[in-house]
Amino acid sequence: MSQTRFAESHEWVRLDGETAVVGISDHAQNALGDVVFVDLPEVGREVEAGESVAVVESVKAASDIYAPIAGTIAAVNAALVDNPGQVNSDPMGEGWFFTITPRDAGDIGKLMDADAYARHAEAGH
Amino acid sequence: MADTESLLETPLAGLHREIGGRMVGFAGYAMPVQYPAGIIAEHQACRAGAALFDVSHMGQAELRGEGAAAALERVTPAEIQALKPGRQRYALLMNESGGIIDDFMVANLGDRLFLVVNASRKAMDFQEIGAALPAGVSIVPRPDRALLALQGPGAEAMLAPLAEGNVAAMPFMGVLESPVAGVPALITRSGYTGEDGFEIGIPAEGAEKVARALLAAGASPAGLGARDSLRLEAGLPLYGQDIDETTSPVEAALTFSLGKRRRIAWDFRGAERVREELDSGPKRLRVGILPDGRQPARAHTEIALGGSTIGEVTSGGFGPSLNAPVAMGYVARAHAGDGTALELMVRGRAIPARIAPTPFVPHRYKRTAGASA
Numbered sequence: 001m002s003q004t005r006f007a008e009s010h011e012w013v014r015l016d017g018e019t020a021v022v023g024i025s026d027h028a029q030n031a032l033g034d035v036v037f038v039d040l041p042e043v044g045r046e047v048e049a050g051e052s053v054a055v056v057e058s059v060k061a062a063s064d065i066y067a068p069i070a071g072t073i074a075a076v077n078a079a080l081v082d083n084p085g086q087v088n089s090d091p092m093g094e095g096w097f098f099t100i101t102p103r104d105a106g107d108i109g110k111l112m113d114a115d116a117y118a119r120h121a122e123a124g125h
Numbered sequence: 126m127a128d129t130e131s132l133l134e135t136p137l138a139g140l141h142r143e144i145g146g147r148m149v150g151f152a153g154y155a156m157p158v159q160y161p162a163g164i165i166a167e168h169q170a171c172r173a174g175a176a177l178f179d180v181s182h183m184g185q186a187e188l189r190g191e192g193a194a195a196a197l198e199r200v201t202p203a204e205i206q207a208l209k210p211g212r213q214r215y216a217l218l219m220n221e222s223g224g225i226i227d228d229f230m231v232a233n234l235g236d237r238l239f240l241v242v243n244a245s246r247k248a249m250d251f252q253e254i255g256a257a258l259p260a261g262v263s264i265v266p267r268p269d270r271a272l273l274a275l276q277g278p279g280a281e282a283m284l285a286p287l288a289e290g291n292v293a294a295m296p297f298m299g300v301l302e303s304p305v306a307g308v309p310a311l312i313t314r315s316g317y318t319g320e321d322g323f324e325i326g327i328p329a330e331g332a333e334k335v336a337r338a339l340l341a342a343g344a345s346p347a348g349l350g351a352r353d354s355l356r357l358e359a360g361l362p363l364y365g366q367d368i369d370e371t372t373s374p375v376e377a378a379l380t381f382s383l384g385k386r387r388r389i390a391w392d393f394r395g396a397e398r399v400r401e402e403l404d405s406g407p408k409r410l411r412v413g414i415l416p417d418g419r420q421p422a423r424a425h426t427e428i429a430l431g432g433s434t435i436g437e438v439t440s441g442g443f444g445p446s447l448n449a450p451v452a453m454g455y456v457a458r459a460h461a462g463d464g465t466a467l468e469l470m471v472r473g474r475a476i477p478a479r480i481a482p483t484p485f486v487p488h489r490y491k492r493t494a495g496a497s498a
Contacts, residue, residue: 033350034165036443037419037450039472055472057421059164059443060350084419088163 004092005108006117007068008125009050012092013108019074019099020108024056024065026091027121032058035087040076041098047073049107054097056087069107071100135181136271136329137336144346152244154182157348168354168445170345171318172486175277177336177344178352184247185270185326188238188254190262197231197238199257202374202393204384210235213298213313215382217374218242218250223398224370225377226253228362230324232300232313239311240264241272241324243364271332275339276322276347276355278489283342284323287335288312292323297490306331306338317352319359319488357451358444360413360483366424367411367439367453375402376455378411409436410461413483414452414469416441416476421450422469428456429468429475435460438469446486453483 004014010028013020029035039055047053047067054065076098080086087095102108112120132155141148146157157179159167170176188197194205203216213232217225227246232239242250247266255264275284284292288310290303295314302311308331316322327335340346353363362368368377373395380403387393391400416422426438441452452469460467463482468475 033159034163036165037421039420057443059168059354059445060158062421062423081419 003113005068005111005113006120007066007111008120009066009068010121011066011068013068013100013111015102015105015108016099019101020069020071020105021096021099022068023096024087024091025117025121029088029091029095032056032061032063032087034059035084038080038084038087038097040078040080041073043073043075045073047071047100056084065097067100068111069100069102070104071102074099074101133182135179136332137179137181140333140336141179141346144340146346146348149349151349152182154244156182157346159348159350160346162345164348164350164354165445167345167347167351171277171320171347171351171355172446173277173279175275175279175283175322175344176318176347176351177339178274178276178347179271179336180274180324181271181329181332182244183272184240184242184244184250185267185272186240186242186251186254187265187267188240188262189236189265190258192259193238193262194233196258196262197254198387198393200254200394201231202383202387202396202399203231204386205231205238207384207386208233211300213300213315217379217382218253219374219394220370221394223373223395223402225364225368225372225374226250226370228364228368228379228382230313230315232311234300234302234311239326241326245365269329271327271329273325273327273332273336273339274316274318274322275325275344276316276318277320279343280320280322281491283339283344284312284325287338287342295323295491297321297492306335308335310335314491317359317361318355319361319484319486320355321489321491353440354442354445357440357442357453358446358484358486359488360453360485362411362453363440372411372455373398373402373407375399376407376409376411406458408458409455410458411439411453411455412461413481413485414438414441414454414467414478415481415485416450416452416469416478418476419450420471420476422452422471422476422478426452426454427470428454429470430460430465435467444485451485452478456480
């Protein structure tokens with residue numbers, strides 16, 4: 001499994017074989033608070049980098065989740081429908097949202113690494 | 126983050142930060158939206174035990190002078206003159222066109238009335254009330270006072286050992302002046318969660334002492350997030366969202382707050398509209414709404430029926446006690462019956478929902494002194 005990269009909009013992405021797994025960062029889940037509902041994209045949908053593809057609802061607000069890279073939605077984490085709290089309890093693991101077949105796997109490497117993202121999050125973005 | 130610098134703080138700001146409160150701007154104040162436990166845990170702590178809320182941002186004022194009760198009736202349709210000493214009541218501050226300027230609580234302290242109004246409206250309220258008062262009656266804002274809400278079935282057992290007076294004997298909407306943790310306090314048995322509980326008014330300088338004593342007694346700190354989900358499950362309207370200067374007491378389903386004598390005399394501001402709507406029915410009504418599934422429908426969500434818009438959600442979110450989304454909003458009166466199926470338009474999709482009676486979670490107020498609720 002490759003290194004995890006992060007988008008400015010707080011999604012993480014990690015190449016796992018042919019597809020890239022996407023979720024939201026620990027910083028993001030903490031800022032959202034208790035997640036109660038996740039609206040996942042349709043499998044097969046073609047998405048552009050930065051496109052709003054999912055919605056995560058906490059007790060107090062709804063927030064968009066953006067595709068960190070361009071590609072095609074390959075799978076969604078159906079377990080989140082019944083157990084959206086996984087986004088809070090294990091954001092970087094069981095709380096993943098969807099996988100993308102990248103248009104260009106090289107796009108992942110252009111995103112922030114963990115250290116750069118930590119500085120980005122700490123700066124209050 | 127920078128904009129929190131211009132916000133006012135309550136006397137408990139230091140305590141909130143010390144125990145991990147996440148501060149947000151609300152009605153001009155830096156207030157905790159949640160603590161590390163999170164909104165759902167704070168909500169459930171209130172339903173199961175007791176939660177402590179800082180509501181010091183709310184407006185507090187005394188109404189002093191001969192005839193204060195009659196004077197207040199100039200701006201509210203509630204029965205104030207018959208409000209007994211030691212009792213509190215919910216009331217509406219009305220405008221001339223029958224809209225609601227604010228909703229507030231009024232307590233009779235014997236020699237004066239004591240008001241608690243919404244933070245976002247306090248300047249306007251005090252101005253409106255003050256302008257309506259006759260010579261000899263005055264409104265005295267009390268920004269020197271803090272206000273705590275201790276809410277939940279465990280509240281009485283936590284407060285009783287700290288209070289000199291007999292808080293256990295207080296009925297719902299009862300009022301007692303008694304020291305708490307050695308600090309002189311004005312205690313009312315009321316709140317905004319649907320649970321039994323107390324609101325405790327104290328001098329600002331004593332607020333931290335009382336709050337720490339209640340936390341040490343086992344109360345869970347709770348923020349604005351849980352306050353909102355609790356009041357929503359309890360079916361209680363929030364000023365600025367569910368009621369405002371365009372909504373009437375009839376539309377807002379708050380006619381219980383109109384005094385019987387007042388509804389004979391029709392001697393209050395906006396009486397013409399209220400009377401007309403009571404006679405002929407209002408155009409729209411505030412109702413409870415339960416969406417199917419788990420997806421919340423937020424404020425301003427369109428409510429549709431058969432492809433036509435019939436109303437709008439005014440408050441909506443997730444109800445942790447129901448483990449389901451809950452909402453309230455206004456619909457055309459013809460469609461306001463309990464059980465009516467409707468659709469909520471969320472991000473372009475129609476979510477099936479139905480109108481449901483409120484409260485969604487039954488109120489557990491202490492109706493009779495000494496009896497177990």
